[in-house]
Amino acid sequence: MIPRDRLGFAWTALTASRLRSALVTLAAAIGVAAVILLTALGEGARLYIMGEFSQLGSDLLIVLPGKNEKGGGPPGMIFESERDLTLEDTAALRRLPHVNAVSPLSVGAIQVSVGARAREAPLLGSDATLMQTRKLKMARGEFLPALDLHQAQAVAVLGPTLARELFGTASPLGEWVRLGDRRFRVIGVLAEQGTSLGQNMNEVAIIPVASAQALFNNPALFRILIEVDGRARVESVTRSATRLLTERHQGEEDFTLITQDAVLSTFDAIFGVLTLSVAGIAAISLLVAGIIIMNVMLVSVSQRRSEIGLLMALGASPALVLRLFLLESLLLGLLGALAGLALGRLGVLGLASAYPGFPLTTPAWAYLAAAGTALGAGMLFGWLPARRAARLDPVRALTGR
Amino acid sequence: MRTSDLVRFTFGTLAAERQRSALTMLAIAVGIAAVVVLTGLGAGLQRYLVSQFTQFGTHLIAIVPGKANTTGFSISVIDTQRPLTLTDTQSLLDLPGVAAVTPVVSGSLTAEYAGKSRRTLALGIGPQAPKVWSMELAQGQFLPEDDLTAPRPVVLLGSELTRALFGASNPLGEKIRIGGMGFRVGGVLKSKGQMLGIDIDDAAYLPAALALQLFNRDGLMEIDILYDQHEHADTMVKRLSRRLSERHGSEDFTVQSQDQMLASLNSVLNILTFAVGALGGIALLTGGVGILTIMSIAVAERRGEIGLLTALGAPSGLVMRLFLGEAAILGALGGMLGVALGLAGLGALHLAIPALPFAPRLDYLLIAEALALLIGLMAGAWPAARAAQLDPIEALRSE
Numbered sequence: 001m002i003p004r005d006r007l008g009f010a011w012t013a014l015t016a017s018r019l020r021s022a023l024v025t026l027a028a029a030i031g032v033a034a035v036i037l038l039t040a041l042g043e044g045a046r047l048y049i050m051g052e053f054s055q056l057g058s059d060l061l062i063v064l065p066g067k068n069e070k071g072g073g074p075p076g077m078i079f080e081s082e083r084d085l086t087l088e089d090t091a092a093l094r095r096l097p098h099v100n101a102v103s104p105l106s107v108g109a110i111q112v113s114v115g116a117r118a119r120e121a122p123l124l125g126s127d128a129t130l131m132q133t134r135k136l137k138m139a140r141g142e143f144l145p146a147l148d149l150h151q152a153q154a155v156a157v158l159g160p161t162l163a164r165e166l167f168g169t170a171s172p173l174g175e176w177v178r179l180g181d182r183r184f185r186v187i188g189v190l191a192e193q194g195t196s197l198g199q200n201m202n203e204v205a206i207i208p209v210a211s212a213q214a215l216f217n218n219p220a221l222f223r224i225l226i227e228v229d230g231r232a233r234v235e236s237v238t239r240s241a242t243r244l245l246t247e248r249h250q251g252e253e254d255f256t257l258i259t260q261d262a263v264l265s266t267f268d269a270i271f272g273v274l275t276l277s278v279a280g281i282a283a284i285s286l287l288v289a290g291i292i293i294m295n296v297m298l299v300s301v302s303q304r305r306s307e308i309g310l311l312m313a314l315g316a317s318p319a320l321v322l323r324l325f326l327l328e329s330l331l332l333g334l335l336g337a338l339a340g341l342a343l344g345r346l347g348v349l350g351l352a353s354a355y356p357g358f359p360l361t362t363p364a365w366a367y368l369a370a371a372g373t374a375l376g377a378g379m380l381f382g383w384l385p386a387r388r389a390a391r392l393d394p395v396r397a398l399t400g401r
Numbered sequence: 402m403r404t405s406d407l408v409r410f411t412f413g414t415l416a417a418e419r420q421r422s423a424l425t426m427l428a429i430a431v432g433i434a435a436v437v438v439l440t441g442l443g444a445g446l447q448r449y450l451v452s453q454f455t456q457f458g459t460h461l462i463a464i465v466p467g468k469a470n471t472t473g474f475s476i477s478v479i480d481t482q483r484p485l486t487l488t489d490t491q492s493l494l495d496l497p498g499v500a501a502v503t504p505v506v507s508g509s510l511t512a513e514y515a516g517k518s519r520r521t522l523a524l525g526i527g528p529q530a531p532k533v534w535s536m537e538l539a540q541g542q543f544l545p546e547d548d549l550t551a552p553r554p555v556v557l558l559g560s561e562l563t564r565a566l567f568g569a570s571n572p573l574g575e576k577i578r579i580g581g582m583g584f585r586v587g588g589v590l591k592s593k594g595q596m597l598g599i600d601i602d603d604a605a606y607l608p609a610a611l612a613l614q615l616f617n618r619d620g621l622m623e624i625d626i627l628y629d630q631h632e633h634a635d636t637m638v639k640r641l642s643r644r645l646s647e648r649h650g651s652e653d654f655t656v657q658s659q660d661q662m663l664a665s666l667n668s669v670l671n672i673l674t675f676a677v678g679a680l681g682g683i684a685l686l687t688g689g690v691g692i693l694t695i696m697s698i699a700v701a702e703r704r705g706e707i708g709l710l711t712a713l714g715a716p717s718g719l720v721m722r723l724f725l726g727e728a729a730i731l732g733a734l735g736g737m738l739g740v741a742l743g744l745a746g747l748g749a750l751h752l753a754i755p756a757l758p759f760a761p762r763l764d765y766l767l768i769a770e771a772l773a774l775l776i777g778l779m780a781g782a783w784p785a786a787r788a789a790q791l792d793p794i795e796a797l798r799s800e
Contacts, residue, residue, distance in 0.1 A: 019697055020694060020697065020698060023690055023693055023694040023697070024694060026690050027687050027690040027691060027694070030683065030686055030687045030690065031683075031684075031687055034683045038680070065508075065509075066508055066509030066520075067509055067520045080506070080507065080508025080509070080616040080618065081508055081509050081510065081616070082510050082511070082580035082581060082615050082616070084617065106480065107479050107480060108479055108480025108481050108482075109466070109467040109468075109479075109480070109481045110481070110482055111482070111483075111653075120467060120468050120653070180482045181482075215482065216480045216481075216482065217619075218480055218617070218618065219617075220617065220618075222479055222480070252511065254509070254511065254520065278680065281435065281439065281677070281680045281681060281683075282680065282683060284431060284432070284435045284681065284683075284684040285432070285683045285684035285686070285687040287431055287684070288428045288431050288432055288684050288687040288688050288691065289687050291424055291427055291428040291431065291691065292424075292428050292687070292688075292690065292691035292694060294424060295421060295424035295425060295428070295691065295694075295695060296694055296695075296698070298420065298421065298424070299421060299695075299698055303702075
């Protein structure tokens with residue numbers, strides 16, 4: 001038998017029982033489509049989160065006070081230490097080479113009020129550089145003016161949600177707001193933007209760092225943000241910043257430096273595992289599809305005993321019979337894979353049009369793995385039925401005993 | 402046909418095609434097993450997390466400064482103009498139902514002894530903290546019952562920190578420096594291991610007033626309260642809020658009982674478990690297609706038999722019931738096999754990872770079994786209807 005004839009033989013066998021073949025194809029297709037759809041969701045979630053974070057720029061270094069020897073506990077937990085991060089530290093860091101911008105950051109909660117309207121809001125104390133390090137955009141007015149780090153000034157920039165809640169539709173520019181027990185003039189409103197570094201920037205008030213320190217009566221900084229001149233220099237700046245701060249802190253490394261990349265790679269790893277395990281769960285249905293292929297092929301072998309007997313009587317070797325039946329189950333797997341790819345792709349496109357903001361892409365490996373697993377299942381589970389067909393005794397098969 | 406005959410007939414046909422029936426059941430069983438294992442994992446994770454949260458006792462209430470946002474974190478913990486103070490803590494002591502109160506402030510400090518130094522987690526607490534958190538001593542004593550605002554410089558050490566600083570020698574009564582301040586070691590705590598990723602054995606527990614001084618801050622991060630067993634969490638939350646509101650003039654803090662925290666944790670994890678179970682359900686769908694395939698093959702193969710039955714006067718309803726019954730039995734038996742497989746899988750996982758409790762959810766087991774039966778019925782409906790509609794003459798002629 002030439003390969004074309006073999007293919008024709010298997011194809012005829014499949015189309016002879018159309019319903020059965022269609023159902024088995026459907027079973028395999030469900031599994032393949034599930035893998036493709038779920039990996040697309042997982043990958044989409046990963047890209048979405050990464051996008052949120054990389055808005056900040058991957059050339060950002062974050063300095064936080066305190067350090068644990070064993071690194072026990074998430075570094076974000078620490079915000080107190082005996083030696084504070086100070087404005088002088090900030091000024092010293094600014095003198096390092098390859099540093100674009102260094103922003104001091106002090107954070108706290110404060111009562112914000114305009115007339116009778118009042119609410120509690122997160123207050124950020126920083127300076128003009130924060131606009132660059134946190135990639136902020138203004139909706140109206142201006143950001144904080146460039147001041148000396150120690151110079152307080154009664155001006156504030158509000159997040160859009162906070163501005164709306166305090167002023168309604170009226171323009172807040174030039175108006176006074178009361179932060180705690182002091183008055184500040186609103187000079188700008190931020191544009192709508194998402195959460196960055198776990199802080200919803202739509203609800204904050206931002207004032208000069210010296211004014212924030214006076215309000216809270218606390219000279220300690222919560223964070224120092226460093227924007228490095230180019231991603232390639234992140235490592236060298238990390239080293240020089242560590243050396244500088246250690247020197248300034250009487251030779252003690254009582255602070256922690258984290259890079260944006262470190263945070264990102266953690267997320268990356270978590271989401272990678274998540275996508276993989278979800279795909280694995282979906283692949284269980286491919287196992288089920290394999291069992292169904294085996295079942296149907298076994299039925300097919302027992303129904304076609306006389307046909308097999310005839311083939312063998314005409315001189316077909318057991319190896320040929322084996323290959324014929326294997327080809328048939330492989331074809332089932334292939335059909336299932338193709339239908340599943342189409343179905344999964346359709347589902348992804350449907351979801352993508354329903355949620356345009358969400359980046360949905362199936363990674364290439366998922367297509368390959370899903371289709372490959374379906375084909376593999378066809379091969380693997382087709383083996384037993386094919387072997388049974390090949391071992392048939394032609395005489396017995398033909399006499400129907 | 403009597404019901405007993407019906408059952409015997411159905412089982413008879415299934416047994417006649419033993420291999421085929423077994424494989425069809427296996428296909429369903431894999432799906433059910435996936436659902437059982439995945440929901441079991443979800444429930445196990447839930448039980449693990451709950452036990453992590455409740456290892457300090459269950460009758461706890463935490464007060465943090467400011468209003469907590471949706472993630473449960475209050476930015477006022479970092480800095481606020483309306484801090485929670487040590488005198489706030491003291492004012493809660495005499496409330497009815499309050500068993501013990503401790504202030505909490507944490508950070509990172511350097512502990513030094515005899516030339517050795519180590520950066521460690523520093524927790525500022527009160528003398529009642531052992532009661533609130535059910536801490537246990539390995540040696541020595543807890544913090545002395547001093548006035549919260551004027552404590553003596555005594556420190557408790559975690560077991561890991563003790564080992565790092567003192568090695569095998571006895572730390573009790575020794576003078577150590579923490580954050581540059583001199584302390585006398587009053588006791589060493591029993592090892593408690595990690596709590597949600599934070600190693601609480603590598604920690605120093607010092608009086609809150611001194612910790613505040615070292616950190617140069619005036620507000621606490623949290624006040625933890627243990628209340629009496631017979632009190633209700635909600636009434637305690639109200640009582641505590643009222644007392645603090647009176648002192649502060651407004652409710653500029655958040656009171657949260659452990660019950661509330663556990664409730665929100667549980668609801669999140671329930672959704673997660675359900676979602677994972679639903680993912681496993683995809684395999685179940687595939688298994689349903691398997692039943693559909695096998696039943697339609699059976700109907701095609703047994704045309705003669707069906708024709709004979711109808712010719713002998715069997716109503717089409719009976720033929721339908723016969724095939725439907727077959728499909729339902731395939732589903733139900735496959736489901737049972739799957740539950741057994743799933744439980745075995747969970748048991749094996751528990752042996753491999755002892756930290757993960759063996760927690761099959763009975764409700765999910767029952768739902769899975771019912772689902773298997775339902776899928777069998779649904780997958781059987783179409784072939785059964787086809788069988789019932791067969792024209793007996795046509796069917797017999799094709800024999």
